[in-house]
Amino acid sequence: MDENLLKKHIKEVPDFPKPGISFKDITPLLSQVELYPGIIESLAKPWIGKVDMVVGIESRGFLFGMGLAQFLKVPFVPIRKKGKLPRKTISQSYDLEYGSATIEIHHEDIKPGTRVLIHDDLLATGGTAIAASLLLKKAEAITSGFSFIVDLEFLKATAKLQEYASSHSLVQY
Numbered sequence: 118m119d120e121n122l123l124k125k126h127i128k129e130v131p132d133f134p135k136p137g138i139s140f141k142d143i144t145p146l147l148s149q150v151e152l153y154p155g156i157i158e159s160l161a162k163p164w165i166g167k168v169d170m171v172v173g174i175e176s177r178g179f180l181f182g183m184g185l186a187q188f189l190k191v192p193f194v195p196i197r198k199k200g201k202l203p204r205k206t207i208s209q210s211y212d213l214e215y216g217s218a219t220i221e222i223h224h225e226d227i228k229p230g231t232r233v234l235i236h237d238d239l240l241a242t243g244g245t246a247i248a249a250s251l252l253l254k255k256a257e258a259i260t261s262g263f264s265f266i267v268d269l270e271f272l273k274a275t276a277k278l279q280e281y282a283s284s285h286s287l288v289q290y
Contacts, residue, residue, distance in 0.1 A: 118152075118159035123288050126152070127267065141267050141290065143238050147180065156287065157184040160236070160264050163285045164189060168234040168261045172196050172222065174249055177238035181266060185236055194226045196235075196249055207255050211248035220248055222256065229257035236264040240286060243274030250281040 173182025186193035199219035206221040268286035
């Protein structure tokens, strides 16, 4: 998938969610119906035959995570914010630049030894992705890799993720 073509449809929103931040909005990609299959294939190629499941991090990780799982012919399981899942969960708290957060997954949806690909729309500091990996470890699953549409390379989170698994992204800023 051509990185410049994707960048053409990723909108930068200055000063969102707070002054000084230039938000990368991937939602315009969703209206580009002809691009979606190529995006999914490009996200999936590095992981063919290497994963048993895809998890998507709430909420933008759901947008391409489900298609990624279907392409790889593996189950998709959502990772949600605390309190959003109705059955027994496993949770992992982590720090954010402005506080803390907790993510959860249904306990029974992850079997020990499952090779899992973690997908989210964007890699910034890596905190949420690392929390997802720690969550999977609690479930005795294996983080096989990380998948992103966008990597904010200047934040150097890819190096942090290497401690857990390799990562792949389609667009770098």
